Amino acid sequence: MSQTITIDPVTRLEGHGKITIQLNREGEVEDAHFHVTQVRGFERFSEGRPFYEMPSLMARICGICPVSHLIASAKACEAIMSVRIPHTAAQLRRMLNLAQMVQSHALSFFYLSSPDLLLGMESDPAARNLFGVAAAKPELGRAGVGLRRFGQTIIESLGSKRIHPGWVVPGGVTEPLSAEKRDAILALLPEAYANIKLALGWYKQIAEKFRQEIEVFANFPSLFLGLINEDESIEFTDGALRLIDAEGAIVADGITASEFTQVIGEAVEPYSYTKFAYYKPLGYPQGSYRVGPLARLNIAKSMGTPLADAELAEFKQLAAGPVQSSFYFHHARLVDMLYGIEKIEQILSDPLILDKHVRATAGVNRPEGAGQAEAPRGTLMHHYKVDENGKITWANLVIATGQNNHAMNQGVLQAAKHFVKNGKFTEGILNRVEAVVRTFDPCLSCSSHAVGQMPLVLSLLSADGKVLDRVVRS
Amino acid sequence: MSKLKLATAWLDGCSGCHMSFLDMDERLLELAELVDLVYSPIVDVKQYPDEVDIALVEGAVSSVDDEKKIRKIRAHTRTLVAMGDCAVTGNVPSMRNPIGPQAILERAYLENVTAQAQIPCMIVPKLLPIVRPIHEFVKVDVFLPGCPPSADTFHAALTALIQGAPLDISALTRFGA
Ligand code: SF4
Numbered sequence: 001m002s003q004t005i006t007i008d009p010v011t012r013l014e015g016h017g018k019i020t021i022q023l024n025r026e027g028e029v030e031d032a033h034f035h036v037t038q039v040r041g042f043e044r045f046s047e048g049r050p051f052y053e054m055p056s057l058m059a060r061i062c063g064i065c066p067v068s069h070l071i072a073s074a075k076a077c078e079a080i081m082s083v084r085i086p087h088t089a090a091q092l093r094r095m096l097n098l099a100q101m102v103q104s105h106a107l108s109f110f111y112l113s114s115p116d117l118l119l120g121m122e123s124d125p126a127a128r129n130l131f132g133v134a135a136a137k138p139e140l141g142r143a144g145v146g147l148r149r150f151g152q153t154i155i156e157s158l159g160s161k162r163i164h165p166g167w168v169v170p171g172g173v174t175e176p177l178s179a180e181k182r183d184a185i186l187a188l189l190p191e192a193y194a195n196i197k198l199a200l201g202w203y204k205q206i207a208e209k210f211r212q213e214i215e216v217f218a219n220f221p222s223l224f225l226g227l228i229n230e231d232e233s234i235e236f237t238d239g240a241l242r243l244i245d246a247e248g249a250i251v252a253d254g255i256t257a258s259e260f261t262q263v264i265g266e267a268v269e270p271y272s273y274t275k276f277a278y279y280k281p282l283g284y285p286q287g288s289y290r291v292g293p294l295a296r297l298n299i300a301k302s303m304g305t306p307l308a309d310a311e312l313a314e315f316k317q318l319a320a321g322p323v324q325s326s327f328y329f330h331h332a333r334l335v336d337m338l339y340g341i342e343k344i345e346q347i348l349s350d351p352l353i354l355d356k357h358v359r360a361t362a363g364v365n366r367p368e369g370a371g372q373a374e375a376p377r378g379t380l381m382h383h384y385k386v387d388e389n390g391k392i393t394w395a396n397l398v399i400a401t402g403q404n405n406h407a408m409n410q411g412v413l414q415a416a417k418h419f420v421k422n423g424k425f426t427e428g429i430l431n432r433v434e435a436v437v438r439t440f441d442p443c444l445s446c447s448s449h450a451v452g453q454m455p456l457v458l459s460l461l462s463a464d465g466k467v468l469d470r471v472v473r474s
Numbered sequence: 475m476s477k478l479k480l481a482t483a484w485l486d487g488c489s490g491c492h493m494s495f496l497d498m499d500e501r502l503l504e505l506a507e508l509v510d511l512v513y514s515p516i517v518d519v520k521q522y523p524d525e526v527d528i529a530l531v532e533g534a535v536s537s538v539d540d541e542k543k544i545r546k547i548r549a550h551t552r553t554l555v556a557m558g559d560c561a562v563t564g565n566v567p568s569m570r571n572p573i574g575p576q577a578i579l580e581r582a583y584l585e586n587v588t589a590q591a592q593i594p595c596m597i598v599p600k601l602l603p604i605v606r607p608i609h610e611f612v613k614v615d616v617f618l619p620g621c622p623p624s625a626d627t628f629h630a631a632l633t634a635l636i637q638g639a640p641l642d643i644s645a646l647t648r649f650g651a
Contacts, residue, residue: 007520009515011515011516011519012516012517012518014489015484033597035596035597035598038537039537039575039578039579039598039601040578041570041573041578041581041582043581043582043586044570044577044578044581045569045573057566060621062488062489063487063488063492063493064490066488066490107496111516115518125519126518126519128517129511129516129517130516131503131506131511134506142500142503149499149500152499162494162497162625163490163494163622164621265587265588265589266586266588266589267589267590268589268591269590269594270592270595270596271594271598275583278589284589396586431518
């Protein structure tokens with residue numbers, strides 16, 4: 001008889017998600033889906049509000065990466081104002097964005113995924129969490145907490161609040177950096193370097209144990225999208241987008257925020273509140289692509305900081321062309337973090353970093369504007385239209401999780417096909433299927449900005465799509 | 475004394491309240507010596523346990539799933555804490571109330587798309603017509619406002635709740651803090 005396996009909710013994930021797996025009569029996996037189940041309506045209820053309110057409103061889409069929304073939103077507003085923000089403001093925002101990347105990656109790697117990596121995919125679910133990690137390997141648990149604290153402390157110091165700081169505004173930031181705050185941030189660096197080195201060293205020792213997972217965790221050719229600078233080095237806040245194919249050849253280059261919506265489209269599937277982004281010239285789903293740490297390292301030719309450059313060179317040895325397995329998102333995430341720490345140190349040595357001129361002002365000079373940035377989990381784009389008084393008349397957002405949505409669904413199917421045999425599965429096998437989604441670090445609050453929440457459930461459906469079984473683990 | 479059971483749950487919120495809870499940093503690891511985190515997005519438990527001492531709930535109630543969850547949580551929890559402004563007042567999620575779910579869904583899935591325009595209907599839960607705060611569905615024991623409440627607020631409030639000591643919320647936080 002055919003069956004459906006349902007995992008609901010998927011845990012150790014940033015939001016509400018479900019997975020369903022459909023088995024045929026022979027007990028082989030026929031299909032599998034990842035469902036996002038939250039909807040919120042930011043695109044619609046922002047209409048009629050003044051555009052300068054948008055950054056702090058849009059930040060409430062997500063408490064994990066509010067800074068990315070603040071920045072993409074402020075940049076869209078600056079396009080409407082037609083201003084270029086002061087150099088120092090740009091540098092401070094770059095630092096804020098990197099601090100957020102470090103804290104968000106720490107959450108993903110240590111709080112959510114390291115229990116699988118340290119304790120094992122099949123270990124006791126009751127201990128398979130951060131507290132279990134802290135008990136089994138205290139220095140690793142503390143390194144994770146320390147790296148998250150590092151990023152959050154910088155955000156608090158610059159923006160006076162760890163979550164939803166009001167400091168980023170259209171035109172720049174509200175307050176310059178003081179010498180005391182700069183020195184306080186500099187004093188955090190040695191501990192952060194020690195923590196990330198510990199994590200990288202440990203990850204490289206254990207990665208080989210996960211050969212099977214590397215093989216089937218969303219391991220397939222795809223396009224990759226991410227921001228780079230003109231010199232082809234990695235970028236999170238400015239620069240332009242590059243899209244490469246599975247062999248590493250450039251498909252599209254120099255994509256600015258205003259061109260984004262011309263080349264990227266969004267499709268809807270009936271089973272998810274998160275949309276599916278794709279490169280329009282190739283259509284859906286052929287034009288699906290991946291974003292985030294793996295995409296960024298596949299695209300960038302350099303990091304522009306010495307320690308991270310050495311790590312990038314090592315990372316590129318993993319494959320002849322772009323690295324395909326999404327398991328390596330974990331590795332790429334650690335390299336991103338090392339880069340973030342080094343780059344923050346570089347930014348703090350900018351002779352203009354304490355400059356008091358940090359905000360440009362202007363009214364509405366264009367009816368439309370778009371802004372893009374790299375969120376920790378991938379490219380983010382905000383696009384607004386306003387009336388002559390600066391009231392929002394239309395808004396659209398394309399978030400990272402939507403851009404990885406197709407790959408996550410395919411990855412869940414690939415892993416389910418590999419691990420679920422003859423209709424048999426264990427708790428550990430279901431955890432492996434969930435772990436595929438964790439590699440992408442999808443942000444379900446972000447991806448549901450449109451309409452709802454993303455629940456993760458694993459259901460087993462018959463070949464004709466009927467839900468036959470629903471396994472809820474307790 | 476056996477350890478108290480703590481749960482955290484997430485309805486329609488942005489996760490910022492959960493992130494602020496995690497912002498207790500090392501104090502979170504110390505807290506784990508006094509309480510067991512028996513249910514939370516960060517632990518692998520899929521079903522709400524039968525008897526929970528303290529539950530922190532983030533977010534407003536906006537879908538049929540949220541409503542089911544909050545009723546279940548209430549039935550199995552001694553002290554229910556509405557965590558953050560969304561849980562306490564409806565806050566940002568309730569901004570869709572004057573518009574209604576249909577217009578929200580149409581904008582997102584019929585208008586702002588370039589392929590396969592359709593409103594998702596498989597597995598995903600139905601939206602309630604109006605987003606409302608938790609206390610309009612079930613009794614709430616402690617209101618902890620803030621967007622989000624700070625990590626220090628969490629630490630002070632949880633320490634008091636664990637010890638059964640008096641708790642002066644107004645000294646710790648306020649709306650929009
Ligand atoms: S209260 Fe604020 S931080 Fe908490 S979930 Fe709501 S919007 Fe997010």
